[in-house]
Amino acid sequence: DQQVKQNSPSLSVQEGRISILNCDYTNSMFDYFLWYKKYPAEGPTFLISISSIKDKNEDGRFTVFLNKSAKHLSLHIVPSQPGDSAVYFCAGRSYNTDKLIFGTGTRLQVFP
Amino acid sequence: NAGVMQNPRHLVRRRGQEARLRCSPMKGHSHVYWYRQLPEEGLKFMVYLQKENIIDESGMPKERFSAEFPKEGPSILRIQQVVRGDSAAYFCASSRGLAGVGPSYNEQFFGPGTRLTVL
Numbered sequence A: 001d002q003q004v005k006q007n008s009p010s011l012s013v014q015e016g017r018i019s020i021l022n023c024d025y026t027n028s029m030f031d032y033f034l035w036y037k038k039y040p041a042e043g044p045t046f047l048i049s050i051s052s053i054k055d056k057n058e059d060g061r062f063t064v065f066l067n068k069s070a071k072h073l074s075l076h077i078v079p080s081q082p083g084d085s086a087v088y089f090c091a092g093r094s095y096n097t098d099k100l101i102f103g104t105g106t107r108l109q110v111f112p
Numbered sequence B: 001n002a003g004v005m006q007n008p009r010h011l012v013r014r015r016g017q018e019a020r021l022r023c024s025p026m027k028g029h030s031h032v033y034w035y036r037q038l039p040e041e042g043l044k045f046m047v048y049l050q051k052e053n054i055i056d057e058s059g060m061p062k063e064r065f066s067a068e069f070p071k072e073g074p075s076i077l078r079i080q081q082v083v084r085g086d087s088a089a090y091f092c093a094s095s096r097g098l099a100g101v102g103p104s105y106n107e108q109f110f111g112p113g114t115r116l117t118v119l
Helices: none
Strands: A010-014 A019-025 A030-038 A045-051 A056-059 A062-067 A072-077 A086-094 A100-102 A106-111 B005-007 B010-013 B019-024 B031-037 B043-050 B053-056 B065-068 B075-079 B088-095 B114-118
Touching (some): A010 A019, A019 A030, A030 A062, A045 A056, A045 A072, A072 A086, B019 B088, B043 B075
Antiparallel strands (some): B019 B075, B065 B075
């Protein structure tokens, strides 16, 4: 039962361009969505989040968009930088529990 | 270092042995979560604990796996009689655990993980 799906296992973007990472979910009980970034041999680090009552949240170069009717969210990184190369995980949290349900991740590579 | 600490970072066990993974939460955090990441997969929730209390263990395998978070000391994830399929990265996260106050209060901070290899 894959409640959170990241259908693109990898994405390659040129430096300076926009990176768009997508995430779909099926669980209507999610009230909060998060994006985590992960480098090899390290733990995930929190990047940005969005509450289900909002449709956009912006933090510097990172913006997350939420489309509740489509059960879809996306992370936009602009401009992309080589240091952004990592695996990005989308996660959802149900309102009645603190556990996070993660997608399988998208590996972003930003090349010069 | 005020972050989540996990040790050991790497652990090698032979089939049938026991594995003990430790997690010290961030200062001020009273809730601990364990996640497992199998190769080429996302992180899967295992268990959520408060001091001396298991809140949610819906992701724990029914046999051989147990977790505790004693009043003093780190949280321990224990795997008895390990099998090759237990080889994975095990991540611990901690939070303030003030559910209901607001999502930002429940932000989970992750440790660097323990990579378990079963020979």
